[in-house]
Amino acid sequence: MAIHDTDLSSENLDEEAHTLSDVYSFLSLTMRYPNPEFLDRQFLETYVLLLKSLGWQEEAEQIQLLIFSSESCLDELQLEYTRLFINAIPKSTVPPYASVYMDGDGTLQGKTTEKIHDFYRNCGFDIADSSEPPDHIQHQLEFLAAIVKEKRFDEEEQFVKTLFRPWFKRFKEQVLREARQDYYIVSIQLIDFFTKEEQ
Amino acid sequence: MAIHLSRRSFLKTASIAAASVPLSKVVAKAESDVVKAPLVPPGSFKDTQTVVGGVCEMCFWRCQLVGKVRDGRLVKIEGNPKSIDNGVSICARGNAGVKMLYDPDRLKYPMKNVGKRGEPKWQRITWEEALDTCAEKLKGIVEEHGPEALAIFPHGASASYPFHFFEHTVGTPNVSEASFFQCRGIRDMAYVATIEKPPGENVDMPNTKVLFLIGGHFGENVHVSHLKRYLKGLENGAKLIVVDPRFSASASKADVWVPIRPGTDTAMLLAIMNYLIENELYDADFVDEYGEGFEEFAEGIKEWTLAKAAIECDIPVAQIKQVAEMLAENAPNVAIHPGRHVSWYGNDFQRQRALACLTGLLGAFGVKGGFVPPKGPKGLKKVSWPHGEHEADRLTEYSDNPYTFSPPGTPTDLIRDAAITGKPYPIKGCVVWGQNPIQTIPNQEKTIQMLQQMDFVMCTDIQPTDITMFADILLPECSYLERYDYIKTGTQWNFADEHQQYIAPRMPLVEPGFERKDGIWITNEIAKRMGYGEHIPVKDQVEMVNYRLSGVGLSLDKIREEGGIHLQPGVDPYGVDEDLTIHFYNEDLEDEDYPPIPTYIPVDRAPAGYMRLLYGRSPLHTFNRTQNNAWLMAANDSNPVWVNDKVAEALGLQDGDTVKLINQDGVESRTTTTVKVTPGIRKDAVYMYHGFGSRNPELTIGHNKGVDDTSLITRLAVDPETGCHGMRNNFVKLVKVS
Numbered sequence: 001m002a003i004h005d006t007d008l009s010s011e012n013l014d015e016e017a018h019t020l021s022d023v024y025s026f027l028s029l030t031m032r033y034p035n036p037e038f039l040d041r042q043f044l045e046t047y048v049l050l051l052k053s054l055g056w057q058e059e060a061e062q063i064q065l066l067i068f069s070s071e072s073c074l075d076e077l078q079l080e081y082t083r084l085f086i087n088a089i090p091k092s093t094v095p096p097y098a099s100v101y102m103d104g105d106g107t108l109q110g111k112t113t114e115k116i117h118d119f120y121r122n123c124g125f126d127i128a129d130s131s132e133p134p135d136h137i138q139h140q141l142e143f144l145a146a147i148v149k150e151k152r153f154d155e156e157e158q159f160v161k162t163l164f165r166p167w168f169k170r171f172k173e174q175v176l177r178e179a180r181q182d183y184y185i186v187s188i189q190l191i192d193f194f195t196k197e198e199q
Numbered sequence: 200m201a202i203h204l205s206r207r208s209f210l211k212t213a214s215i216a217a218a219s220v221p222l223s224k225v226v227a228k229a230e231s232d233v234v235k236a237p238l239v240p241p242g243s244f245k246d247t248q249t250v251v252g253g254v255c256e257m258c259f260w261r262c263q264l265v266g267k268v269r270d271g272r273l274v275k276i277e278g279n280p281k282s283i284d285n286g287v288s289i290c291a292r293g294n295a296g297v298k299m300l301y302d303p304d305r306l307k308y309p310m311k312n313v314g315k316r317g318e319p320k321w322q323r324i325t326w327e328e329a330l331d332t333c334a335e336k337l338k339g340i341v342e343e344h345g346p347e348a349l350a351i352f353p354h355g356a357s358a359s360y361p362f363h364f365f366e367h368t369v370g371t372p373n374v375s376e377a378s379f380f381q382c383r384g385i386r387d388m389a390y391v392a393t394i395e396k397p398p399g400e401n402v403d404m405p406n407t408k409v410l411f412l413i414g415g416h417f418g419e420n421v422h423v424s425h426l427k428r429y430l431k432g433l434e435n436g437a438k439l440i441v442v443d444p445r446f447s448a449s450a451s452k453a454d455v456w457v458p459i460r461p462g463t464d465t466a467m468l469l470a471i472m473n474y475l476i477e478n479e480l481y482d483a484d485f486v487d488e489y490g491e492g493f494e495e496f497a498e499g500i501k502e503w504t505l506a507k508a509a510i511e512c513d514i515p516v517a518q519i520k521q522v523a524e525m526l527a528e529n530a531p532n533v534a535i536h537p538g539r540h541v542s543w544y545g546n547d548f549q550r551q552r553a554l555a556c557l558t559g560l561l562g563a564f565g566v567k568g569g570f571v572p573p574k575g576p577k578g579l580k581k582v583s584w585p586h587g588e589h590e591a592d593r594l595t596e597y598s599d600n601p602y603t604f605s606p607p608g609t610p611t612d613l614i615r616d617a618a619i620t621g622k623p624y625p626i627k628g629c630v631v632w633g634q635n636p637i638q639t640i641p642n643q644e645k646t647i648q649m650l651q652q653m654d655f656v657m658c659t660d661i662q663p664t665d666i667t668m669f670a671d672i673l674l675p676e677c678s679y680l681e682r683y684d685y686i687k688t689g690t691q692w693n694f695a696d697e698h699q700q701y702i703a704p705r706m707p708l709v710e711p712g713f714e715r716k717d718g719i720w721i722t723n724e725i726a727k728r729m730g731y732g733e734h735i736p737v738k739d740q741v742e743m744v745n746y747r748l749s750g751v752g753l754s755l756d757k758i759r760e761e762g763g764i765h766l767q768p769g770v771d772p773y774g775v776d777e778d779l780t781i782h783f784y785n786e787d788l789e790d791e792d793y794p795p796i797p798t799y800i801p802v803d804r805a806p807a808g809y810m811r812l813l814y815g816r817s818p819l820h821t822f823n824r825t826q827n828n829a830w831l832m833a834a835n836d837s838n839p840v841w842v843n844d845k846v847a848e849a850l851g852l853q854d855g856d857t858v859k860l861i862n863q864d865g866v867e868s869r870t871t872t873t874v875k876v877t878p879g880i881r882k883d884a885v886y887m888y889h890g891f892g893s894r895n896p897e898l899t900i901g902h903n904k905g906v907d908d909t910s911l912i913t914r915l916a917v918d919p920e921t922g923c924h925g926m927r928n929n930f931v932k933l934v935k936v937s
Binding site for chain 2: 012016018019020022023025026028029032033037038042043045046049050052053054075078079081082083086087088089090091093095097100105106107108109110113114117118120121122123124125126127128129130131132133138139142143145146193194
């Protein structure tokens, strides 16, 4: 917390936490099964805006293209999500669960799932009524959004370092290899940017 | 250190301001699944709960289980200590149920295929869309062509409720269960034609003096309480006779191993029976009292001398004589095992009839060590879909052979041929529920042809098996660890122990994951949408099981309190049923122009350069069902082909060589396997485990591991009485790859 205490006024810190929390929430949505309740024109325009504000010009243009083809965009993203993260032929599925990468024989609901779930609860959070296990990438990003919103940056860092990055690095490589839609390539790179350790 | 500099510098830049407001707006549209909850201090103790009521279905023996569950997560499966069947023992597959439950490749959400059948491109859809589509398509097919236009391929406990809906209420007779038409249907129907009831595997092995097996390879075939009976019998000094072209695990424990020529078992059985009759070594009093048509039978099998059988079966006369005498000396306390998977050569009804007759000749019904059906609990209620008014138009009415002794349903090939040719009527809708017809039904090309001409194909399964590649809509079902359905009943495993009965309804050990649903829910939702809502017999799975249990004054809650298994005093199973009639000669068979007495029908022998393809079980797998299981595949991930050592030498093959297989029709295996060189198999046959070599890449562990033996079974054999397949009449040669 030292940096925040000395470098930033509390107002700035509030704003920064708020924005970062929204960014995490946004990233979690990119890892959620695309449905029209959230994935609409406004969502994609915001995505473009976010990328532009980062200076990711090329990526912004890639997402911009999706807006122009918005008729078929949702269908295509659903197909790509299913292919990448649920079931696919050929062997291109990249399961978005920490335990698959961390627990030896590629299982769901492994020890890592339990550790991650415990971390949420030890911080005063839990998963409400989800069909997905607690270590689904979507939930991990939602948790980060929730904890950052409360400016609990130490816990954020601990979580990212010990429970998120170790599997995400392997997940990222596989997604970048298997993904055919720029949307997922950009999203994974963006998640990487917001969670990677400072060089 | 908290926020990384790169990220921090971004968050502090002015440019973020432009994005921050829209960001807040879009993220507000979707609710987070992570919510505030009471703080749980780190290191809080989490107890492991023992959850009772599990009933295994890694195979279909259905051992009773408990689950060790921590924080909603199943961490270990054990035998239920209260069980008087499997007891605390479960097999490797039972243990590995955890890996099935949490296999990332399992089906999680309903999906539609926007690609081609066989080359699917999946899109996750809502249950609403999936159910609406299934109902609309199936209803449309029934309206256009009649209910017969639906073909149903079910398997397993959860498939009963849906297939009865389609069969009884919608009205299609075109149901083909693999457990009947590609497995034990022949056995059941042959025993019905001989002793008027299906036999199960009801021989009193623990207390027998001689156990006689044809093809049974216990130890490789692991059904826990069955194996306990077998091993107790051996421990108690039973003699073991094993008839098998291969030196199986059972053969290795046998007193007599009969390495018979494949396909000729009935000839041997007839010779044994003829020998017993001619030498008056059979139980004449018993036959007098319970037999029908003995004279015709005895007369009809006279030609089967030991010498004739010895030539046909390629075994010594002395060995057949030894077997016959061993059985006679120990009669009636001998166990003539009826077998289980018996769809071998297309002449199997006759062999099964012969086994039942041999049991009768030896007087081995109802006696210690003989054929003794357990007396299990009675009184469970039945839940069934009402029969509609539609009178089914059966394909057997159009067939040259009426398959009068067919097990329930319609012979698979009649359905498949009708679908392919459109004659005598079209079959345009297909419902596959828990079965994998690609790896159960011989001649995959024809099965695929059948599927390709359908207007609609719906599959329900727990995992992406080969058949699911051909689905238009694919529905994810709860596994046996996540649902209620079957009620397992029975008695203590050894009749020598105190007589007890048990009732064990399957209960879930954990909540279903993802959007998996149970078969009752899925069926009811489809039924409602097809317009059969008023016929729904039960509203959900719990109601169904409770209704059934109400017949014996029990409920799920009560049995859960009792530890998942209800025990009650049992009944002595010994004694001959006074209604027992053994039809040595069966008039109904005569009336239908089938052989009225057990008759040997020869099958083709291997052409020069080829060997008969035999298959069987791995102790670590239940055929294809377990092919993606991480633990089981770590222990056994291929199916080496057994080749006789002399043959291997002549072919220049060495143990461990990699080969592909080519059958008599020129069909090549898609994958390769290794050679196991052994003196423990006849020269005219090769052997491998069935169920390997999955073609579906979605099974990331099981895909292309070993060779798919079913792909090489292209030549069809159909048992004339039952319409069931014979699947050991194909021949292969081996081609060395490396």
